[in-house]
Amino acid sequence: xxxxxxxxxxxxxxxxxxxxxxxxxxxxxxxxxxxxxxxxxxxxxxxxxxxxxxxxxxxxxxxxxxxxxxxxxxxxxxxxxxxxxxxxxxxxxxxxxxxxxxxxxxxxxxxxxxxxxxxxxxxxxxxxxxxxxxxxxxxxxxxxxxxxxxxxxxxxxxxxxxxxxxxxxxxxxxxxxxxxxxxxxxxxxxxxxxxxxxxxxxxxxxxxxxxxxxxxxxxxxxxxxxxxxxxxxxxxxxxxxxxxxxxxxxxxxxxxxxxxxxxxxxxxxxxxxxxxxxxxxxxxxxxxxxxxxxxxxxxxxxxxxxxxxxxxxxxxxxxxxxxxxxxxxxxxxxxxxxxxxxxxxxxxxxxxxxxx
Numbered sequence: 001x002x003x004x005x006x007x008x009x010x011x012x013x014x015x016x017x018x019x020x021x022x023x024x025x026x027x028x029x030x031x032x033x034x035x036x037x038x039x040x041x042x043x044x045x046x047x048x049x050x051x052x053x054x055x056x057x058x059x060x061x062x063x064x065x066x067x068x069x070x071x072x073x074x075x076x077x078x079x080x081x082x083x084x085x086x087x088x089x090x091x092x093x094x095x096x097x098x099x100x101x102x103x104x105x106x107x108x109x110x111x112x113x114x115x116x117x118x119x120x121x122x123x124x125x126x127x128x129x130x131x132x133x134x135x136x137x138x139x140x141x142x143x144x145x146x147x148x149x150x151x152x153x154x155x156x157x158x159x160x161x162x163x164x165x166x167x168x169x170x171x172x173x174x175x176x177x178x179x180x181x182x183x184x185x186x187x188x189x190x191x192x193x194x195x196x197x198x199x200x201x202x203x204x205x206x207x208x209x210x211x212x213x214x215x216x217x218x219x220x221x222x223x224x225x226x227x228x229x230x231x232x233x234x235x236x237x238x239x240x241x242x243x244x245x246x247x248x249x250x251x252x253x254x255x256x257x258x259x260x261x262x263x264x265x266x267x268x269x270x271x272x273x274x275x276x277x278x279x280x281x282x283x284x285x286x287x288x289x290x291x292x293x294x295x296x297x298x299x300x301x302x303x304x305x306x307x308x309x310x311x312x313x314x315x316x317x318x319x320x321x322x323x324x325x326x327x328x329x330x331x332x333x334x335x336x337x338x339x340x341x342x343x344x345x346x347x348x349x350x351x352x353x354x355x356x
Contacts, residue, residue, distance in 0.1 A: 007126050010035040010052050014045055014071065015089060016059040024058065024089075028106070031120050042066040046074050055130045056111075056123060057086045061101065072105045080138045082137055085126045089114075165210060177297055181349040184208040186294035186342050192296040193334045194286070202289060203301065207259035211266045211291050214244030238275045241267050258287055266291040293335060296326070301346070312343065 013024050013036060021038045028036055037052050039045055042063045049057075058073075061068035072086060085107035092098070098109055107126060110119055154195040165347060187208045188201045196204070218240050222233045229237055245261030247254050265279065265288025272280030310318075316339065323332040335342065 009033075009055040010037065011056045011058065011123070012037050012039065012045070012052060012054040013058045014039045014042055014063075014068075016040055016042070016063040017057075017060070020060070020089070020112070024119075027114070027116055027119060028123065033123075037160075041223045042068075042071050045071050046078070048268065049075060049078075055084050055134075057084055058089055058123075059106070060089045061097075062090075067279070068272055069100065069104050076105055082134055084130050087125050095350065144269060157251070165213060178349045179210045179302060182298045182346055183211070183291070183294045185345045186298065187290050187313070187337060189341055189345065190290045190294060190331055190334055191287075193338060194290070196329065203254055203258050204290070206255050208262055208291050208294070209286070210244070210259040211246055212240065212244065213259075213263060213339060214240035214242065216247070217243040233329060238267070241265075241276045250340060261285045262287050262291045264288070267294060270328055271325045274326075284328075286328075289331055293327050293331050297342070298346070 011028065011033060013021060014055075015021050015024070018040065025036055025038060037048055037054065039048055043065050045066075059068045059071060062205050063071075066074075068088060075086070079302060084103075086105055088098075088101045088106045088109035089112060090097070090101070090109055091112040101109060108122055110122060184205050188205050190200075191204050192201050218237060222229070222236055225233065241264055248260035248263055250255075262285075264276070265284050268274035268277065268279040268284045268288060269292075270275065270281060270284070270289070272278050274284075297315055297319060300310045300318065301312055303309040316336075319327060319332060319335065323329045
């Protein structure tokens with residue numbers, strides 16, 4: 001730290017004796033320190049500290065209205081991570097007196113009457129130390145920002161990979177990638193309104209695109225059949241849920257655990273008539289119940305090579321009719337209350353959109 005840069009650092013000097021303030025000002029200005037704030041009334045320290053943001057504080061202990069210990073308590077209460085060093089100005093030599101000051105947050109002390117060389121050396125050393133502390137703090141903030149940016153980049157990359165993995169299964173079924181986007185965002189809306197926190201909503205957004213990943217294991221002759229499945233074909237088709245569960249197994253990350261849960265249970269039904277395990281009611285994980293409702297609504301209202309798109313009214317009518325049968329009644333109520341937002345999601349991720 002050069003003398004020029006050091007001398008521009010702000011120093012707060014607090015003493016109720018005008019003579020002491022003048023003496024300290026003369027000593028410091030004689031050494032080239034220019035940015036000095038002189039305070040006689042300790043009651044104004046906090047407001048001036050906030051205005052000045054000094055790099056060093058010279059503080060008398062025995063003052064009217066507030067003593068130095070009380071001033072230090074007020075400054076500590078600000079919880080400033082860069083609180084500057086405090087140097088006690090005192091005529092006291094008692095060990096207990098000085099220990100109390102150091103315990104209260106003081107970094108050093110200078111006894112009265114002031115020795116010029118001692119004062120200037122302590123001021124210089126503490127300003128240098130404060131500059132190093134500030135640089136480390138700023139570097140830490142920069143590193144934290146870099147880590148956050150990198151984490152965000154990895155999160156976005158992970159989301160893209162997961163979405164594309166889900167899209168791979170959908171394309172085999174001649175569905176569009178935008179089905180994945182609509183279904184996952186509708187799922188998050190339902191989950192949030194059902195009381196999920198943002199962390200779990202984020203997991204759902206990442207996990208739900210893999211709900212039909214098991215379709216990768218279904219033969220094309222069955223998967224792409226335009227007509228109705230024969231009973232043996234339907235049994236094979238239903239295995240995509242268990243295939244998906246196996247593909248996503250053996251990974252204990254929260255993301256993959258939820259993805260596996262959804263893949264296995266999004267074809268279960270509230271009344272127990274679903275597959276692969278015939279689960280019913282709340283035995284079906286809520287993630288699976290949410291994904292089921294979002295998936296069916298978007299599938300019904302989307303055109304496929306083997307079917308026309310249903311109207312929204314017809315799809316909504318079926319969902320209402322299926323409440324308590326196929327779907328969780330509470331989720332159907334949420335769906336109905338937030339239908340306008342769900343239709344906005346469909347509009348945002350329509351067949352001609354590339355949004356993510």
